[in-house]
Amino acid sequence: MVLILSISVGPIIFAIIRQSVINGHKNGLFFVLGVSVSDITVVVICNFFSALFESAMAHEKIIGVVGSIFLFAIGIYNLFFKKPITANEMMRAENKQTSSALLSSFFSGYLMNILNPGVFIFWFAASATLMTTSQTSDHPVRYRLTAFAVCLIFVLAFDILKVFLSGKIRNRLTPHNVHLINRLSGFIMVVFAIILVIGVFSGKLPTH
Numbered sequence: 001m002v003l004i005l006s007i008s009v010g011p012i013i014f015a016i017i018r019q020s021v022i023n024g025h026k027n028g029l030f031f032v033l034g035v036s037v038s039d040i041t042v043v044v045i046c047n048f049f050s051a052l053f054e055s056a057m058a059h060e061k062i063i064g065v066v067g068s069i070f071l072f073a074i075g076i077y078n079l080f081f082k083k084p085i086t087a088n089e090m091m092r093a094e095n096k097q098t099s100s101a102l103l104s105s106f107f108s109g110y111l112m113n114i115l116n117p118g119v120f121i122f123w124f125a126a127s128a129t130l131m132t133t134s135q136t137s138d139h140p141v142r143y144r145l146t147a148f149a150v151c152l153i154f155v156l157a158f159d160i161l162k163v164f165l166s167g168k169i170r171n172r173l174t175p176h177n178v179h180l181i182n183r184l185s186g187f188i189m190v191v192f193a194i195i196l197v198i199g200v201f202s203g204k205l206p207t208h
Helices: 003-007 011-023 025-048 050-058 062-080 088-095 099-113 117-136 138-169 175-202
Strands: none
Touching: 003 175, 011 025, 011 050, 011 062, 011 138, 025 099, 025 138, 062 099, 062 117, 062 175, 099 117, 117 175
16 A cells, blocks of 8 residues: 555656756755655544544545645646746756755645645555554554554655655756756646546545
8 A cells, every 4th residue: 555655646746856856856855754744644633633534534625625726826837937947047946955945845745745635535544454453463552653654654765766866867957858847747736636626526536
């Protein structure tokens, strides 16, 4: 299950690649950290705050619509309003490691992930499975904590790998290629925003 989450194709993987390629690996790492913290948030809610989880899922459509609007707005901006980047700006982006820039990357990852109801459903299914299997263990709480820790670390490690693989091609990029990546990223975000809305109302939600 965790392997499926790690390699699944969704808006997060394209956002990770874009952040890493255009803004450098440190911004990409903070984006990934935001995604990971949002996963931890959802796992904690699913396991220890069942009433809060039920409340969140009772508003699944609202969360899904807000998430799709968030994705759609980012997509439209990148597709039509993001100005082409120059070579000097590419160099400045690599060196732009201010606290505010890194914090912005972190919260972008956090919000983009946690506003997807499919993420809640995935981790709820994982929680239910582990809750059942842990009953056969002598230490069920330790069993669940270990299993979730392994899952979350594996997903985080896989996302970090995406950051560094994306960084390998960064030095070969031209401003024109970066502009194309921005537009492609914008198009993908718009498509996933539409898929998310359809999924919310059809009951078939995407995850990462």
